Amino acid sequence: MTPAIETRGLRKDYGRRTALRGMDLTVEPGCVYGLVGPNGAGKTTALRMLLDIIRPTSGEVRVLGSVPREGGPALRRRIGYVPGELRLDGRATGRALLRHYAEISGEVEPGTVDSLAERLDLDLARPVRTLSKGNKQKLGLVQAFLHRPELLVLDEPTSGLDPLVQREFLRMVREARDAGQTVLLSSHVLSEIQQSADRVAVLSGGELVADGSVSELRLTAIRHVRGQVPADAAPGARAALAALPEVREVDVAESGRFSAVLDGPPAPLLTALAGLGVLDVVIEEPDLEHSVLTLYGRGTGDG
Numbered sequence: 319m320t321p322a323i324e325t326r327g328l329r330k331d332y333g334r335r336t337a338l339r340g341m342d343l344t345v346e347p348g349c350v351y352g353l354v355g356p357n358g359a360g361k362t363t364a365l366r367m368l369l370d371i372i373r374p375t376s377g378e379v380r381v382l383g384s385v386p387r388e389g390g391p392a393l394r395r396r397i398g399y400v401p402g403e404l405r406l407d408g409r410a411t412g413r414a415l416l417r418h419y420a421e422i423s424g425e426v427e428p429g430t431v432d433s434l435a436e437r438l439d440l441d442l443a444r445p446v447r448t449l450s451k452g453n454k455q456k457l458g459l460v461q462a463f464l465h466r467p468e469l470l471v472l473d474e475p476t477s478g479l480d481p482l483v484q485r486e487f488l489r490m491v492r493e494a495r496d497a498g499q500t501v502l503l504s505s506h507v508l509s510e511i512q513q514s515a516d517r518v519a520v521l522s523g524g525e526l527v528a529d530g531s532v533s534e535l536r537l538t539a540i541r542h543v544r545g546q547v548p549a550d551a552a553p554g555a556r557a558a559l560a561a562l563p564e565v566r567e568v569d570v571a572e573s574g575r576f577s578a579v580l581d582g583p584p585a586p587l588l589t590a591l592a593g594l595g596v597l598d599v600v601i602e603e604p605d606l607e608h609s610v611l612t613l614y615g616r617g618t619g620d621g
């Protein structure tokens with residue numbers, strides 16, 4: 319089967335700065351593929367080359383079997399795209415704008431616009447320029463999903479959306495996959511990748527440093543922990559936490575406030591904290607930037 323996306327040695331230089339250093343990526347049709355990485359890793363650069371918004375410095379890229387530069391409007395119609403920085407302005411209402419997109423895209427089933435807008439809680443009657451950032455983002459999502467494209471390329475699609483809308487959006491992504499569409503989703507938020515992606519590639523400093531399933535990559539293994547033990551238990555907490563091999567960067571204040579990094583299962587830490595009479599504990603969602611740096615030891619593309 320022809321891959322939905324295939325890149326070989328894809329490279330992009332902006333003057334003397336290299337944003338992407340030779341990316342080899344294969345996305346099979348009918349899956350949700352997550353592209354994760356810290357800010358500046360090169361995600362937006364990679365996605366823009368798929369859409370022929372920018373051209374590679376070197377390397378090869380094929381999207382739905384075609385070279386983006388040669389595919390023209392016919393290829394573009396088979397793709398739904400949400401850009402990272404969506405700029406929407408003007409007096410036109412959301413509905414008018416979507417009508418315009420629908421004319422360009424070709425076939426749109428009747429009722430699709432209204433049902434997508436309803437799912438995302440988007441008011442189509444308002445002029446685009448009066449919409450909040452989150453509502454503009456919703457309009458961008460509706461525009462991408464509208465014509466049920468074979469391939470959805472979504473650059474940080476949930477930025478600015480509230481949690482309920484995010485959840486509905488992730489449902490739309492899974493439905494698209496179930497209907498046979500392919501989705502490439504970039505994000506620096508692990509939880510949304512975890513909830514939707516079948517496979518993930520990690521981009522760091524312009525290079526693909528790993529790919530696999532979310533759990534295989536251990537991206538979710540590293541978490542920040544913070545909390546409070548009674549002040550008189552602080553010295554004991556320092557010793558007990560430092561003795562646990564899966565707990566690092568332990569910091570316990572005299573007040574009993576503590577923070578640490580957990581790289582492994584939480585049970586030994588929770589047992590130790592319970593023994594210290596812990597008053598409060600929060601285990602936070604893994605921080606992608608920290609996880610990538612810890613696991614792969616590379617910086618971001620910036621600097």
Ligand SMILES: Nc1ncnc2c1ncn2[C@@H]1O[C@H](COP(=O)(O)OP(=O)(O)OP(=O)(O)O)[C@@H](O)[C@H]1O
Nearest residue numbers: 332335337356357358359360361362363364619620
């Ligand atoms: N037009 C440009 N001119 C010069 N440098 C650029 C340009 N666009 C991006 N870069 C640089 O290329 C690198 C990769 O940027 P890119 O936007 O692709 O990263 P990203 O992973 O999408 O990050 P973010 O999540 O912050 O958008 C960064 O160092 C960025 O500063």
